[in-house]
Amino acid sequence: MTPVLEAKNIVRNYYLPGGLFKKERTVHAVKGVSFKVEQGKTLAIVGESGCGKSTLARIVTMIDPASGGDLFIDGKKIDIAAGDLTPEIRRKVQIVFQNPYGSLNPRKKIGDILMEPLIINTDTAAAERRELAMAMLKKVGLQEIHFNRYPHMFSGGQRQRIAIARALMLKPRLLVLDEPVSALDLSVQAQVLNLLADLQDELNLTYVFISHDLSVVRYMADDVMVMYFGEAVEYGARDQVFNDPQHSYTKTLFAATPRADVDTIKARLARKSATLAAS
């Protein structure tokens, strides 16, 4: 079976033109990254800010072209620069952004937000569009009465549900989730993660899940890729990466993640009383 998404040696450089006092320079945001994702699986991309994970998301979503390397979606080679992307390919990949407070147009009603992708990419009739949007609202755990409301009337978790609903309107094969829960509270985070898991089971969706929260990644992912300064320093199945990290950066990352278990707390309190006794 061909993987839904396959990337070979993706490179992305940003060229910064020089000015009067500055020399021109090139930023290598992504330096030759390869990965593939099978249908119904989740690939998590982990890394600190500035490591190129969002750049990669933009390339996969066909928003930005890659400077080099090959991208295959459903086995078809994608070349944005050639300008031959049909709506059929575009609708296969959709994205959910990090901040649901910024990604929904405040001047549009929820119904219009959900129907817009259909208007742009398909020639569905108006009545059918409305029906599809209503059905999607229910699928993500909202109600029909929410159709005519504006984004400001919703909480953060509800907004992220709307953003997910919008991404699903075109029945994509692949959903790119760019830190979908990092702006949300713990309890709401659990709800949204459950929703994503339900949708994946029901629609056989493929996820590229970008996050810097390792506990979320461990819960969601099948495969994990750790990025550091534009390079994939670690790539493998989840249990392999979590149980036996190879690269020093991955180890640093694991060590830096705060742990909420009783043994860790006991060890810390013991250390603290020892230093207090010493001083």
Next chain:
Amino acid sequence: MALLEIENLAVEFQTSTGPFRAVDGVSLKVDAGEVLAIVGESGSGKSVSMLAAMGLLPWTAKVTADKMVFDGRNLLGMSASERRKIIGKDMSMIFQEPIASLNPCFTVGFQIEEVLRIHLGLDKAARRKRAIELFEAVGIPNPAERLGHFPHQMSGGQCQRVMIAIAIACNPKLLIADEPTTALDVTIQKQILDLLMRLQTEHRMGLIMITHNMGVVAETADRVIVQYKGRKMEEADVLSLFESPKSDYTRALLAALPENATGDRLPTIGEIFKGAAQ
């Protein structure tokens, strides 16, 4: 004697649909050299109660309390100018968004020296010397040069370090950190938490840590207060909170952590909490 003691604090905001109680009957106590964590989701009133203690709420907020004493001084009857002498000096605060809470129009050096000038009345040379010392203490490389930089020239982690340097400039007795690491990466978060804990032990400061991250609580706190919808749900020392949480809300909060996931789906606060309330 407790450093900060608040009894039965309530904060009300007037809204078009009547008064809204953001904080409802919260009491707390912090001793010198103690780390208290206040946990809760957004809207639980954890930030508002601390802003009330700092006196930073807008005039539309109605703050009432039976007792609000800091370091033996009653904060309730105090005039605004007297209070300004305390906040920023003996009691200071670090805010959540480091980049937004620094003034973009002034260099970070100016902003840290402003505190030293107003509260300690140091002269120019002494201010600069102390500012460099502080930047070194919080781990900003190349401090003398960095003083002349504007906030936009620094990364989020560096800005948070500047905020911490400003907050500890006058060796405060109490430091309130309002979600100090929420906007930062885990590796930077670790550095900032280590820094805060080091400063806290070195200066025997009282530290109030406001957060919604249970991991941060586990790594820093001595005592924990759990808040929900403006009310205190539970108060316990950190070990017993994680080992045997008493309130149903705390249990739900701990169960919703992805690392504690036992089955296929995460339990959500709503279903556990409602089930327990019935």
